[in-house]
Every structure is written in C-alpha cells, then in structure tokens.
Amino acid sequence: MKKKEVINRKQFxxxxxxxxxxxxxxxxxxxxxxxxxxxxxxxxxxxxxDLTDATYANLGSIGGYVRENNVVIAYVSEDTYVAVTxxxxxxxxxxxxxxxxxxxxxxxxxxxxxNLEGNGLNNNGSKGILLYNTSLSGxxxxxxx
Numbered sequence: 547m548k549k550k551e552v553i554n555r556k557q558f559x560x561x562x563x564x565x566x567x568x569x570x571x572x573x574x575x576x577x578x579x580x581x582x583x584x585x586x587x588x589x590x591x592x593x594x595x596d597l598t599d600a601t602y603a604n605l606g607s608i609g610g611y612v613r614e615n616n617v618v619i620a621y622v623s624e625d626t627y628v629a630v631t632x633x634x635x636x637x638x639x640x641x642x643x644x645x646x647x648x649x650x651x652x653x654x655x656x657x658x659x660x661n662l663e664g665n666g667l668n669n670n671g672s673k674g675i676l677l678y679n680t681s682l683s684g685x686x687x688x689x690x691x
Contacts, residue, residue: 591616591690592691593615593688594688596686597687598685605627608622608623608646611643611644613643616640617629617630617631617678618644622662627687628677629678629679629689630675631675634656634675635666635675636653636656636671639653639655641653641655642654642658642660653670657670658671659671660675664676664677678691
C-alpha cells in the first residue's frame with residue numbers, strides 16, 4: 547500500500563504551477579473578496595460604554611461624540627444616541643466624524659455626508675453609511691449590529 551502524501555494549499559497550488567503572484571492576481575481580479583476592503587469586522591459590533599467613565603465625557607452633552615471600535619457614537623438629542631461605522635463608504639477612509647451644527651456625519655477625507663439614518667446627502671455619500679443599533683440602560687450605552 548502506497549503512503550498518502552499530505553500537502554498544504556500552497557504546496558498544492560505550486561504543484562499546479564501557480565506561483566504567489568498568480569494566486570494573488572486570481573484573488574484580486576476574480577470574484578474573491580480578499581483584496582477588496584473587508585469591513586465585516588466593522589459590520590458586526592456589540593460593545594458597551596459606561597457613560598460615567600471620563601473617556602466618554604463628550605457623550606455627556608448633546609452634540610458630543612466619541613470614536614470607539616471603528617464606530618462613531620453621537621449624542622444627538624435627549625436620550626438619543628446614533629452610531630455609525632467610522633469607515634466611509636465612498637473610498638473606505640477611516641475618517642467619519644459627527645457635526646453637531648448640521649446633525650450629520652461627514653468624512654474628512656472627501657466630504658461625503660450622511661444623515662442620522664445613514665443615508666447619503668451628497669454624491670460622495672451616495673452609498674450611505676452603516677448604521678448600528680444603540681440601547682441605553684441607566685449609564686450603560688450598548689452599540690450593536
């Protein structure tokens with residue numbers, strides 16, 4: 547009986563004659579998502595903020611915001627918090643902030659603007675932005691997908 551040869555994926559692809567460059571090109575040019583920005587980590591969130599913690603003091607006043615775990619959390623009105631991804635849908639820049647004067651989120655990189663429901667307000671923001679759920683229980687604010 548012949549002993550089975552066990553090889554890993556890299557060895558298998560090498561035996562097929564595919565080098566590292568060909569493998570990367572296949573992923574980037576094909577239908578695989580490996581070379582596209584994978585924001586699945588940004589999409590699935592579930593964390594809490596203790597609003598008594600000094601780190602989150604900005605959330606003590608309406609119009610204040612903080613950035614935590616790639617999420618922008620804004621205190622927009624009495625007992626109302628809105629949370630969106632910090633990663634802009636326009637070109638993937640991690641530069642979304644909150645503007646209390648206009649009550650909108652905006653990207654400092656290319657000027658994309660989004661309303662409190664995550665809808666785009668201009669051409670660069672036309673794809674919208676990912677909106678998260680928020681829940682306030684006492685002084686604990688939960689942000690979740």
